[in-house]
Amino acid sequence: MADAALTSLLAEDSIRLDAVASDRFDAVRQCGAALVAAGAVDESYVDAMIQRENTVSTFVGEGVAIPHGTLAGKESVKRDALVVLRFPDGVDWDGNAVSVCVGIAAAGGGHIALLSQLAEILLDPDKAEQLRNATSAEQVYTLLTPDEDDD
Amino acid sequence: MPERTVSIASSVGLHARPASLFSQAAAKAGVPVTLTTKAGKSVNAASILGILSLGIGHGEEVTLSADGDGADAALDSLVELLSTDLDKE
Numbered sequence: 049m050a051d052a053a054l055t056s057l058l059a060e061d062s063i064r065l066d067a068v069a070s071d072r073f074d075a076v077r078q079c080g081a082a083l084v085a086a087g088a089v090d091e092s093y094v095d096a097m098i099q100r101e102n103t104v105s106t107f108v109g110e111g112v113a114i115p116h117g118t119l120a121g122k123e124s125v126k127r128d129a130l131v132v133l134r135f136p137d138g139v140d141w142d143g144n145a146v147s148v149c150v151g152i153a154a155a156g157g158g159h160i161a162l163l164s165q166l167a168e169i170l171l172d173p174d175k176a177e178q179l180r181n182a183t184s185a186e187q188v189y190t191l192l193t194p195d196e197d198d199d
Numbered sequence: 200m201p202e203r204t205v206s207i208a209s210s211v212g213l214h215a216r217p218a219s220l221f222s223q224a225a226a227k228a229g230v231p232v233t234l235t236t237k238a239g240k241s242v243n244a245a246s247i248l249g250i251l252s253l254g255i256g257h258g259e260e261v262t263l264s265a266d267g268d269g270a271d272a273a274l275d276s277l278v279e280l281l282s283t284d285l286d287k288e
Contacts, residue, residue: 104219108247116215160214164254171248 051163054130054192062131063185069166072141076101076115079133079151088129088153089117096121097151107141110176114166115154125155126160132188134180148179161164201271202252202264205278209285213255217285222247224280228273244277 062082069075080094095116100106105112117124131151138145154162170176175191182188209217225232225244232244237260242249244263255261261281262277263274 053247100216104216105218106215108219108251114215119211160256162253163214163251167248167251174215192256 053194054162055189056191057128057162058085058130058192059131060185062129063188064132065134065136065183065185065188067133068136068137068194069135069139072105072113072139072146073081073098073101075133075135075141075146076106076114076151077150079115079131079149082131082133083151083172084128088125089121089128090124090126093117093121093124094154099167105142105144107144107146107156108170110170110173110177111138111145111147112150112153112170113141113146113148114150114163115153122155124166125153127153128155129153130162134182136177139188166192200264200266201274202262203274204260204262205280205281206259206260207255207259207283210257211246211274211280212257212259213253213261215251218247218250220285221277221280222250224277228265228269228277230270231237232273232277234265235262235264239260242250 067078069078074098076092080097083089084091100118101115102176106115133149138147153184179191209214222245233241233243235241236253240253263277265274
């Protein structure tokens with residue numbers, strides 16, 4: 049598979065394990081700020097992320113949300129990137145509890161492959177739980193690395 | 200079992216927003232709906248993670264199937280949803 053590995057898009061300082069947000073829009077803004085800090089997007093992408101969240105929740109289940117921009121926001125993407133923000137106290141996401149946000153910046157069609165890889169991981173309830181409870185960046189990397197062998 | 204085959208109209212494929220709207224509609228369908236790709240992978244249509252994991256692109260064909268009371272009507276409305284470009288802002 050030629051898909052870019054999730055971990056190659058995630059810088060170590062783009063993993064925050066003890067974030068606190070007052071509500072889901074605050075959490076989305078923090079994901080956006082982390083993408084800006086990573087040099088992946090312009091400030092305007094953050095607005096596109098808020099807009100997307102307003103139209104439809106990016107909650108995907110398993111205590112995870114995947115904030116990302118609208119199609120219109122793609123011009124503000126400089127390079128594809130991921131950020132992982134963990135909210136140990138949880139964030140109320142329109143009635144669902146979210147403890148991990150995976151913020152996504154993707155300019156082209158890379159989006160679908162990225163989401164597919166991420167969803168594959170989260171469909172494994174054990175992995176999803178480990179991600180919710182991760183206490184080190186290393187654990188996050190390990191979880192996002194596709195299984196190469198069968199152990 | 201009633202089933203319908205439809206190709207994905209959303210220009211970006213069946214990912215975040217279209218996938219979310221579709222799985223919400225499937226969850227409200229009243230009958231369990233299964234989505235199967237051309238490659239033969241099946242998921243519960245109401246599971247957004249299941250849908251996302253398939254990475255379905257624009258124009259790809261999928262088959263929806265359901266059984267039970269109202270299955271035909273549920274499939275018709277879900278097919279209509281997939282035949283619409285759900286990513287229009």
